Amino acid sequence: MNALVSGLNAPVADPGTGRVERGSAVPRIDGRDKVAGRARYAAEHPVDGMLFGVVVNSTIARGRIAGFDLAAALEVPGVVEVITHEHRPKMRSLGAFYKDMTAPWGSPFRPLYDDEIQYNGQPVALVVAETFEAARYAASLVGVRYEEAAHDTNLMTNLDRGHPPKRLKAGYSPPPDEKGDAAAAFEAAPVRIDAEYYSGVEHHNPMELFASTVIHGDDGHLTIYDKTQGSQNSRWYVSHVFGLAKDKVTVRNPYVGGAFGSGLRPQYQLPLAVMASLMLKRSVRVVMTRQQMFTFGHRPETWQRVRLAAERDGTLVSIRHEAVAETSRFEDYCEVVVNWSGQLYACDNVKLDYRVVPLDQYSPLDMRAPGAAHGMHALEVAMDELSYELGIDPLELRLKNYAERDPMKDLPFSSKELRACYAQGAERFGWSKRPPAPRSMRHGSELVGWGMATGTWDAMQMFARASAVLHADGRLVVSSAATDIGTGTYTTMAMIAATALGLPLEKVTFQLGDSTLPVAPIEGGSSHVATVGSAVEGACEKLGRRLFKLARGRDGSPLAGADFEDVEFVDGSIRRRGDAASAIALTALLEEAGEACIEEKYLLLPKILKQKKFVRATHSAVFCEVRVDEAFGTVRVTRVVSAVAAGRIINAQTARSQVSGAVVWGIGQALHEETHADHRFGRFMNHNIAEYHVSVNADIHDIDVIFVDEDDRIVSRLGAKGVGEIGIVGVAAAVCNAIYHATGRRVRSTPMTPEKVM
Numbered sequence: 001m002n003a004l005v006s007g008l009n010a011p012v013a014d015p016g017t018g019r020v021e022r023g024s025a026v027p028r029i030d031g032r033d034k035v036a037g038r039a040r041y042a043a044e045h046p047v048d049g050m051l052f053g054v055v056v057n058s059t060i061a062r063g064r065i066a067g068f069d070l071a072a073a074l075e076v077p078g079v080v081e082v083i084t085h086e087h088r089p090k091m092r093s094l095g096a097f098y099k100d101m102t103a104p105w106g107s108p109f110r111p112l113y114d115d116e117i118q119y120n121g122q123p124v125a126l127v128v129a130e131t132f133e134a135a136r137y138a139a140s141l142v143g144v145r146y147e148e149a150a151h152d153t154n155l156m157t158n159l160d161r162g163h164p165p166k167r168l169k170a171g172y173s174p175p176p177d178e179k180g181d182a183a184a185a186f187e188a189a190p191v192r193i194d195a196e197y198y199s200g201v202e203h204h205n206p207m208e209l210f211a212s213t214v215i216h217g218d219d220g221h222l223t224i225y226d227k228t229q230g231s232q233n234s235r236w237y238v239s240h241v242f243g244l245a246k247d248k249v250t251v252r253n254p255y256v257g258g259a260f261g262s263g264l265r266p267q268y269q270l271p272l273a274v275m276a277s278l279m280l281k282r283s284v285r286v287v288m289t290r291q292q293m294f295t296f297g298h299r300p301e302t303w304q305r306v307r308l309a310a311e312r313d314g315t316l317v318s319i320r321h322e323a324v325a326e327t328s329r330f331e332d333y334c335e336v337v338v339n340w341s342g343q344l345y346a347c348d349n350v351k352l353d354y355r356v357v358p359l360d361q362y363s364p365l366d367m368r369a370p371g372a373a374h375g376m377h378a379l380e381v382a383m384d385e386l387s388y389e390l391g392i393d394p395l396e397l398r399l400k401n402y403a404e405r406d407p408m409k410d411l412p413f414s415s416k417e418l419r420a421c422y423a424q425g426a427e428r429f430g431w432s433k434r435p436p437a438p439r440s441m442r443h444g445s446e447l448v449g450w451g452m453a454t455g456t457w458d459a460m461q462m463f464a465r466a467s468a469v470l471h472a473d474g475r476l477v478v479s480s481a482a483t484d485i486g487t488g489t490y491t492t493m494a495m496i497a498a499t500a501l502g503l504p505l506e507k508v509t510f511q512l513g514d515s516t517l518p519v520a521p522i523e524g525g526s527s528h529v530a531t532v533g534s535a536v537e538g539a540c541e542k543l544g545r546r547l548f549k550l551a552r553g554r555d556g557s558p559l560a561g562a563d564f565e566d567v568e569f570v571d572g573s574i575r576r577r578g579d580a581a582s583a584i585a586l587t588a589l590l591e592e593a594g595e596a597c598i599e600e601k602y603l604l605l606p607k608i609l610k611q612k613k614f615v616r617a618t619h620s621a622v623f624c625e626v627r628v629d630e631a632f633g634t635v636r637v638t639r640v641v642s643a644v645a646a647g648r649i650i651n652a653q654t655a656r657s658q659v660s661g662a663v664v665w666g667i668g669q670a671l672h673e674e675t676h677a678d679h680r681f682g683r684f685m686n687h688n689i690a691e692y693h694v695s696v697n698a699d700i701h702d703i704d705v706i707f708v709d710e711d712d713r714i715v716s717r718l719g720a721k722g723v724g725e726i727g728i729v730g731v732a733a734a735v736c737n738a739i740y741h742a743t744g745r746r747v748r749s750t751p752m753t754p755e756k757v758m
């Protein structure tokens with residue numbers, strides 16, 4: 001068995017036949033290996049004679065490096081080298097090269113490139129030693145002399161410096177042109193809301209630290225275990241940066257301990273580990289510390305202003321939404337923050353604006369539902385504010401302005417079961433029992449409030465290849481260079497393949513996480529099922545057609561004269577639909593053909609011309625209950641119902657986990673998470689999990705996830721859209737709206753910490 005899949009346990013689906021249906025709840029195939037510690041992450045692959053690299057980070061935010069004092073570090077026994085920009089191996093400039101199908105592109109930061117310091121925490125040296133301990137100690141002895149320059153990391157004092165992003169990353173859409181006359185309609189309207197919102201910096205904090213283990217082969221081939229959301233993207237990056245031929249580098253990421261967008265781009269430990277390996281011709285591992293995990297991308301600090309106006313009956317007549325976010329000095333990071341406000345509600349007058357402000361800070365980075373998580377927050381809190389101004393139930397107001405078509409593009413939605421989300425979510429939550437006035441519910445010493453919000457996210461599809469190999473013993477091995485960042489890719493892909501060929505799940509292995517496998521995009525944008533899943537199904541269908549021809553061509557075949565549409569694959573055999581007597585075992589077909597295995601490959605290309613005629617999005621309705629202790633300002637989110645429309649659900653269990661996990665993060669966004677910069681130093685101060693509060697078990701109470709029926713064959717042949725990111729959108733707004741309902745106090749900045757709520 002291939003090393004990549006050894007150690008994967010046979011999954012248990014339906015004990016008995018192991019048959020899976022699409023939509024079954026199947027636990028993760030890789031779950032046992034993960035909890036038993038058998039799944040190796042990027043820093044856990046043992047390599048003989050490996051060196052360890054530890055990164056030294058800058059302590060100033062802007063300036064240049066005047067020189068290094070390396071003597072003390074080099075004297076530490078075991079230290080092999082201290083690499084700095086002064087003698088690193090040659091690197092190519094990345095700007096023009098760094099462009100991938102889905103990775104955010106621009107001019108990514110180049111570690112150890114030159115003497116310029118562009119942000120506080122920038123890597124300035126890599127200490128390489130025979131042991132991790134020696135490297136870490138020596139790193140503490142590295143002296144760096146700086147010429148410091150004035151820096152500015154404060155967004156709020158620089159809002160007027162914002163400009164529309166100049167270099168746009170793939171997939172980014174700038175705000176559309178104004179529709180109607182939003183200002184005039186606002187002035188003329190009887191009911192108006194004008195509010196400013198602030199969202200602080202957040203860091204991803206995946207459990208697995210960023211790490212790269214570079215195994216230097218005798219022939220110079222590099223095999224790299226990297227923490228990344230795309231093995232081929234990291235492979236591509238290393239090849240281009242260091243001028244290495246494609247077949248000289250293999251990147252693997254069979255297991256990824258969470259990423260949430262932080263692994264869409266290669267992070268700096270990868271080029272540093274490769275640099276050291278090339279220089280010293282040795283295997284090298286570089287692992288970031290938890291503190292260093294705060295020295296690259298984050299969700300950008302963002303200021304927003306939303307102005308809404310409505311007729312007295314609740315009809316929206318004007319929507320204006322502007323956002324100003326931070327970026328670095330070296331690139332214009334951009335994300336879609338305001339466009340959602342033109343997509344979600346029907347309105348004749350809409351003006352949207354998005355700007356970025358370059359600061360002496362690392363570029364922000366995609367983080368779960370980038371742009372939407374805070375952009376939709378502002379819109380959905382503003383809608384709540386408007387509902388009170390109008391005296392209309394918040395859910396009623398949304399239904400009143402429900403968009404049947406995309407209002408800005410005047411295009412139909414490929415599918416939009418948001419009404420069902422509202423109805424089923426409200427029913428499950430008991431929304432109809434909500435008293436309209438704030439401060440009308442109390443439980444003991446706590447005020448109780450109910451709030452709701454809408455969520456939306458893109459339903460994307462990219463291109464991918466997959467291969468499916470049926471072996472003579474009945475095993476099916478399907479592969480694609482996909483990634484499983486904890487989302488359940490191994491399991492859902494195996495289910496798609498098993499369903500397509502009627503095989504028990506334990507007969508199916510899905511291989512991913514290796515750059516030499518058939519091409520797949522980065523696991524991002526909640527698009528992996530629609531993309532890789534469609535390629536898997538396509539490959540299996542091709543295989544099925546070939547098996548069908550073999551079966552039909554047999555002497556006296558019970559399938560003689562049948563079309564492919566007339567047959568089905570059930571329990572490892574092919575048969576006429578519903579006719580068990582006509583079944584022919586797939587293994588018999590291979591045996592008769594004298595084949596040890598048969599393989600089919602499939603290239604999934606999105607039907608772009610057809611897709612472009614529709615707006616493709618997932619939707620959700622989030623309802624929540626909070627309990628607020630007014631004396632302390634503490635908030636508990638005691639109940640959340642999230643009703644999601646995300647197309648057909650392939651695996652009810654992993655999909656549910658995606659959404660409930662995202663709700664947890666939404667609660668973190670609402671109440672806990674914020675990275676504070678001390679602008680005097682231009683540095684994030686709470687760069688550890690002790691002071692950066694991630695929601696823990698005690699913060700989380702009831703979470704109920706509903707998937708409404710939806711089937712979208714425009715987005716994917718599977719009918720699936722994707723469920724990773726939609727789960728977070730709207731959660732923080734629902735919490736904010738519930739806090740208002742509980743207390744009568746509107747908190748317009750996140751996180752809504754006790755001093756803001758009190």
Ligand code: MOS
Binds near residue numbers: 259260264367368526
């Ligand atoms: Mo997601 S922010 O596309 O990993």
